[in-house]
Amino acid sequence: MKFTIGRAAFTAQLIDVSRAIPSKATIPILTGIKITATKEGITLIGSDAEISIESFLSVQDDSLGLEIEETGSIVVTARIFNDIVRKLPTTKVTIETNEQFILTATSGEAIFSLNGTDGQSYPRLPEIESDRKINLPTVLFKELISQTIFSASNQESRPVLTGVHLMMNEGHITGVATDSHRLSRRQIPVEFTTDQANFEAITIPKKTLNELERIVQDDQMIEMIVTEQQVIFLIDNLTIYSRLLEGNYPDTDRLLPTSHTTEIVLNADQFLHAIDRASLMSHQGKNNVVQLDITDDNIDLSVQGSSLGSANESISAKSITGEPIKISFNPDYMKDALRSFSGVDINIGFTSSVRPLLISALEKSETPNNELLQLLTPIRTH
Amino acid sequence: MKFTIGRAAFTAQLIDVSRAIPSKATIPILTGIKITATKEGITLIGSDAEISIESFLSVQDDSLGLEIEETGSIVVTARIFNDIVRKLPTTKVTIETNEQFILTATSGEAIFSLNGTDGQSYPRLPEIESDRKINLPTVLFKELISQTIFSASNQESRPVLTGVHLMMNEGHITGVATDSHRLSRRQIPVEFTTDQANFEAITIPKKTLNELERIVQDDQMIEMIVTEQQVIFLIDNLTIYSRLLEGNYPDTDRLLPTSHTTEIVLNADQFLHAIDRASLMSHQGKNNVVQLDITDDNIDLSVQGSSLGSANESISAKSITGEPIKISFNPDYMKDALRSFSGVDINIGFTSSVRPLLISALEKSETPNNELLQLLTPIRTH
Structure with a gap:
């Protein structure tokens, strides 16, 4: 193998592919990056067995300054390379x-x-064979990720909760994440064909979506391909392969309260x-709890x-309606939820001091199926 | 105690004083910040017993918006406050x-x-009683610190080597630091009175100089006061107290080679x-060593x-003179030494592969007593 390439472009691709590469691995070859040269270009692959990232650098892309003299492949330690x-x-x-x-x-x-x-000893990536393909709206899908991913569980005891659950329906995708203490749900409008709207729901590991969100630029297209056990994202010259999480995702719709006894309207950032x-002080105690005491005024x-x-x-609230209520919750969960509203005015609905509270934007989107909900279970303090 | 103050100015002073405050301390009160209100203003004190920082906020400084209603003092945990x-x-x-x-x-x-x-239970700072005072040239003194401090030892077995040694002489201060593998020496011109030029040499702990360098702005004045066991730096409304390191500092002048058999001139940054x-590769091996092989051309x-x-x-060198030589050294020590020359052309003098090499700027300063030397002991590889 022998090729010459522009160093800046090569470095950028190495960084993207290396996002999948662990610094330590039980399978040692996975700490390496696989470099393959064909007549058409260079392929870089990094993987931690759960997620794999592949980058193709074409000889036809003049910006790369790529010249291939000899084809072949090799694996070298990614970090030092x-x-x-x-x-x-x-x-x-x-x-x-x-040859050595x-x-x-x-x-x-x-x-x-x-x-x-030898590049031949590197595990092979799966062939992509599927007709389940969707073009995702990049900016909205990145919002969906960032507004839900923090609610995904860190507990491996119920693996399916460590991912974000995606449901494809007529005209929209719904993303849900929950660790059973809180729940985030974002709907985004997506144009579907009739076939696509009947795709089965999938649950994608948190890490995969984190990497996707970091790698994809707002002006790039994302194509999502779903196979039996994998999801694949195509972004220009990059391909991200990830396993799907197995198991039945809980039916979360029934968790959302449909009516409230108390509602307040205030600014999310304030x-x-x-x-x-307040969390500066709650972090000092054993129980990380803050209390909200809502009266008439x-x-x-x-x-x-x-x-x-x-x-x-x-x-200071813009409005307070309904019954007085005292409710306690984890301030860090509340901070995550509030941040996802990016400073708009929000409505918080309460039912009782032991039932979940529901946060939504005060102004609804003019586009249908474009909605963010955050659900937070209170902490019983008495 | 009761006072009102502008929050931004107060925060800035809290940050400076807190530099001295450890997050954990065997004497618990030292994790606190002492706040004292008198009719004249507010005094803040933080200390880790080795270094203490005091800030005085005067009622006469209009920019602080300080109003004192009641005098008194208290100690509160610094981090959370x-x-x-x-x-x-x-x-x-x-x-x-x-009262509680x-x-x-x-x-x-x-x-x-x-x-x-109670503020009364906080340890008292020493009274400053000394006529040994020097006004330091701020920018030059900060250079002296940053160009020598990395050579100070981390080994507590010989405490005096963990500091920077300052010698006051006619017209200049010489700062030296060495961990016995390398030595940094910087001279800076300073106007002295006859008395000041006869000050005894002192050795200041590395941490004190690090904090001083971070706190003092280039346009601020530094007054240095030396007492029997302490050094005190006065910077506007801030006072930094530090113990001095005890013990005889080695006579380092005799370590500097006076002649060379090989000399090269090259750019420090290149x-x-x-x-x-090269160190990317040497860091992978057991011995962190790079080798220089200098021939005629x-x-x-x-x-x-x-x-x-x-x-x-x-x-690529600008010139090579003298005998061919092969010499090996620690690349990280060499990087520290080279960085201190900020990209100018340098002269490196060699005597033999087992004797220290000496680095100096190619162009000497027009000001007398304004010189930087870096000495590096090679590693014997045979």
Whole structure:
């Protein structure tokens, strides 16, 4: 294998692919990056067995300055290879391998030799065979990810809850995540064919969506392909493969309260800052709890009983309707939920001090099926 | 105690003083910040017993918006107090204490109560009694710190080497740091009176100088006061107290080679980048060593014998004079030394492959006693 490529473009692709590569792995070859040169271009692959990222650099893309002299493939340790390419002295780098699988990177006067492994010994990626394809609206889908992913569970005891659940329906996708203490639900409008609208629901691991959100730029297209056990995202020259989470996702619709006895309207950011202040004090105590005391004309936020001291703040609301209520909750969960509303005015609906509270934007979107809900289970303090 | 103060100015002073405050301490009161209100203003004190920082906020400084209603003093946990003040909702904060030493911070609708301790129980700072005072040239003294401090030892077995040694002489201060593998020496010109030029040399702990360098702005004045066991830095409204390191500092002048058998001239940054690249490979091996092979017309930098691979680079020099030489050294020490020259052309003098190499700027300063030297002991590889 021998090729020459522009160093900046090569570095950028190495960084994207390396997002999938673990620094330590029980299968040692997975700490490596697979580089394959064909007449058509260079393919880079990184994987941690759960998620794989593939990048194709075409000889026809003039911006890459790619010239292939000899085809072949090799696997080299990703971390050190990336560092070397990043720090080489000139704008071009020539990569060459020999029969002993030693890779040589040459740039200007600098020559690095790295011991590698035969590319044939790297696990193969699955063939993509599926007619279940959807073009996703990139900006909205990234919103769906960022507004739900924090509610996904970290507990491996119920693996299906560690992902975000996607349901494809007529005209929209619904994303749901829950760790059973809180629930996030975002609907986004998506144009579907009749076939697509009948896709089975899937649950995608948190890590996959995190990487997708980081890698994809707002102006790029995302194509999602669903197979029996995998989901594949195509973004320009990048392909992200991920396993799906198995297991029955709970029916979350029935958890959403349909009526409220108390409703308040306030600004998400102002409330966020007050919760953030109060959490300074709740973090000091054993129980990380803040209390909201809503009366006819006042909302009082407080933290009591920490050995260090207490916090108290009167919250200014745009409106308070319904019954007085006292309710306690985890301020960190509330902060995550409030942040997802990006500073708009919100409505918080309460049913009782032991039933979940529901947060939604005050102004509904003019587009149908474009809605964000955050559900938070209170903490019983008495 | 009761006073009102502008929150931004108060936060800035809390941050400076808190630099001295440890997050955990064997003497619990030292995790606190002492706040004292007198008719003249507010004094803040933080300390870890080795270094103490005091800030005085005067009622006469209009920019502080300081109004004192009641004098007194209290100690509260620094970390949480700083976080609270930083996150309060309005531009002013009112601090009030009661007889149970509970501090109340009020800002807009937010009220925080913090359990504190009587300010009388906080250790007293030493009285400054000394006529040994020097006005330091701020920018030059900060250079002296940053260009020597990395060579100070981390080994507590010889405490005096963990600091920077300062020698006051006619017209200049010399700062030296060494961990016995390398040595940094910076001279800066300073106007002295005859008395000052006869000050005894002192050794200041690394941490003190690090904090001083971070706190002092280039346009601020530094006054240094030396007492029997302490050094005190006065910077506007801030006072930094530090103990001095005890013990005889080694006579380092005799370590500096006076003649060389080989000399090379090259650019500090270009060489730094090449060493940085080569160190990617040397960090993989057991011995973190790079080798320089200097012949009549070539300088070759290489790393051999790592299980992962090797690195090789031909270094472009502006001149090579003297005998051919092969010499090996720790690339991380070399990187520290090279960075201190900020990209100028440098001269590296060699005597033999087992004697220290000496780095100096090619162009000498027009000002007398304004010189930087870096000494690096090679590693014997045969």
